[in-house]
Amino acid sequence: MSKRGYHHGNLRQALVDAALELITDKGPTGFTLSEAAKKAGVTPAAVYRHFEGREDLIAEAALQGYEIFADVMEFAFDNGRPSALRAFEATGRAYLAFARKYPGHYVAMFESHISVNRTPELAKAAGRAKGILEQAARGLSERIPADRRPPASMFSAHIWAMSHGVVELFARGAPGTQSPFAPEDLLESGIGIYLRGLGLIEKD
Structure with missing residues (x-):
C-alpha cells in the first residue's frame, strides 16, 4: 500500500x-x-x-467545521455592519453558503450525533459560532421594547432552526425535496415574516 x-x-x-x-x-x-x-x-x-476511533475522527472534522463556520459567520456579520438588519440577514445567508461549500463538515457538526461537549476545544468552537449569531440577534432585538423583547439566545435559535430546516429540506439536493424557490429566497422570506412579526421591519 x-x-x-x-x-x-x-x-x-x-x-x-x-x-x-x-x-x-x-x-x-x-x-x-x-x-x-x-x-x-x-x-x-x-x-x-x-x-482512538471513528467518533474521535468525526469529532475532529466537526471541530474544524465549527472553526470554519465561525469564521464565515463572523465575516458575514462584520460585512453587514453597521446596519444591524443587514448584519443579521448576512449571517443567515452565510449559514446556507457554509452548508453548500463544506458538506462533510456540516454533516459532522450537525448530523453525526457527536456532542459539542465531547472535548473542550469542540465546545469552544461551537460556542463561538453560536455567539456570533446571538450577537447579531442582540443588536437587532435592541429595537424591540424591553417588555416584548425575546432573549437573544431564543431569537438566534429561531433563525438557526429556520436556516437548518431550509438546508436540510432544500439546499442539500435530497431526492423528492426540490423547491420551486431558491433556498436563499425561502430563508430570506422566512426571516422577513419572523422579523415583521416582531415589528422590526415594515410590512409590505
Whole structure:
C-alpha cells in the first residue's frame, strides 16, 4: 500500500480530509476507519496513532467545521455592519453558503450525533459560532421594547432552526425535496415574516 499519507507531512489532516470525503458520500456512520485509512493511503494501524476511533475522527472534522463556520459567520456579520438588519440577514445567508461549500463538515457538526461537549476545544468552537449569531440577534432585538423583547439566545435559535430546516429540506439536493424557490429566497422570506412579526421591519 502507498504511504503517501506520511510523505505530505500531516497524516492527521490527511485522515480528516479522507473522513470528510467519506462523510459526504456515505454519511457519518457509513464508513469504517479502515476505509478512511485506505483513502488517506496508510495502514489502518496508522489511524490509531492519531485517533482512538471513528467518533474521535468525526469529532475532529466537526471541530474544524465549527472553526470554519465561525469564521464565515463572523465575516458575514462584520460585512453587514453597521446596519444591524443587514448584519443579521448576512449571517443567515452565510449559514446556507457554509452548508453548500463544506458538506462533510456540516454533516459532522450537525448530523453525526457527536456532542459539542465531547472535548473542550469542540465546545469552544461551537460556542463561538453560536455567539456570533446571538450577537447579531442582540443588536437587532435592541429595537424591540424591553417588555416584548425575546432573549437573544431564543431569537438566534429561531433563525438557526429556520436556516437548518431550509438546508436540510432544500439546499442539500435530497431526492423528492426540490423547491420551486431558491433556498436563499425561502430563508430570506422566512426571516422577513419572523422579523415583521416582531415589528422590526415594515410590512409590505
